[in-house]
Amino acid sequence: GAGVSQTPSNKVTEKGKYVELRCDPISGHTALYWYRQSLGQGPEFLIYFQGTGAADDSGLPNDRFFAVRPEGSVSTLKIQRTERGDSAVYLCASSPDRGRDDTQYFGPGTRLTVL
Amino acid sequence: AQKVTQAQTEISVVEKEDVTLDCVYETRDTTYYLFWYKQPPSGELVFLIRRNSFDEQNEISGRYSWNFQKSTSSFNFTITASQVVDSAVYFCALRGTGNQFYFGTGTSLTVIP
Numbered sequence: 001g002a003g004v005s006q007t008p009s010n011k012v013t014e015k016g017k018y019v020e021l022r023c024d025p026i027s028g029h030t031a032l033y034w035y036r037q038s039l040g041q042g043p044e045f046l047i048y049f050q051g052t053g054a055a056d057d058s059g060l061p062n063d064r065f066f067a068v069r070p071e072g073s074v075s076t077l078k079i080q081r082t083e084r085g086d087s088a089v090y091l092c093a094s095s096p097d098r099g100r101d102d103t104q105y106f107g108p109g110t111r112l113t114v115l
Numbered sequence: 116a117q118k119v120t121q122a123q124t125e126i127s128v129v130e131k132e133d134v135t136l137d138c139v140y141e142t143r144d145t146t147y148y149l150f151w152y153k154q155p156p157s158g159e160l161v162f163l164i165r166r167n168s169f170d171e172q173n174e175i176s177g178r179y180s181w182n183f184q185k186s187t188s189s190f191n192f193t194i195t196a197s198q199v200v201d202s203a204v205y206f207c208a209l210r211g212t213g214n215q216f217y218f219g220t221g222t223s224l225t226v227i228p
Contacts, residue, residue: 033216040220040221041220041221042119042206042208042218042219042220042221043160043206043216043218044218045215045216045217048214048215055214056213056214056215058215059215089158091160093160102148102165102210103150103162103165104150104162104216105162106152106159106160106161106162107159108157108158108159109158109159
């Protein structure tokens with residue numbers, strides 16, 4: 001079946017602009033995660049959704065970052081007033097169910113470059 | 116505190132050699148889960164294995180094997196008879212009773228033909 005997809009694959013924006021990054025999880029997966037990966041580092045947790053609600057957003061670095069998952073499937077990560085330090089690869093992962101099976105399946109990522 | 120340490124930043128081996136990637140973790144949780152992921156040059160993280168804290172049995176899958184030792188808080192990964200296609204960055208990750216997954220900084224493996 002189809003894996004996790006993310007769009008766009010690359011996004012170049014200017015400092016101060018607003019961006020939206022989209023994640024389509026594997027069909028039927030109730031849990032969805034967003035991560036940020038900087039060069040040479042491992043993925044860094046941002047936010048976790050169980051269904052439609054953000055069960056844990058403690059990894060969001062500041063209030064410029066926000067994510068939604070209104071229908072419990074597709075999720076959008078929104079970044080306001082982008083800064084050069086936001087440049088990274090943003091990864092999305094989904095898992096069947098956090099309780100029974102929390103194995104995460106990752107998408108290809110969106111490479112965000114803030115000029 | 117939850118933490119994963121992968122002390123080996125880069126490893127190079129010649130094809131057909133065996134190689135072990137080290138992973139040391141820290142957690143205060145008695146129930147936790149450990150994972151290994153492979154990130155090839157294409158960039159997409161590929162799931163390799165999940166192990167819970169109550170199962171210390173070593174596991175073998177083809178050329179891959181994992182050695183979980185709670186006494187040393189380690190979850191090491193061995194590739195036997197390495198191949199060029201094994202070249203990638205490998206990440207070890209930990210989830211405790213919370214929601215967050217903690218990844219190490221990764222080990223970049225290069226297999227030289």
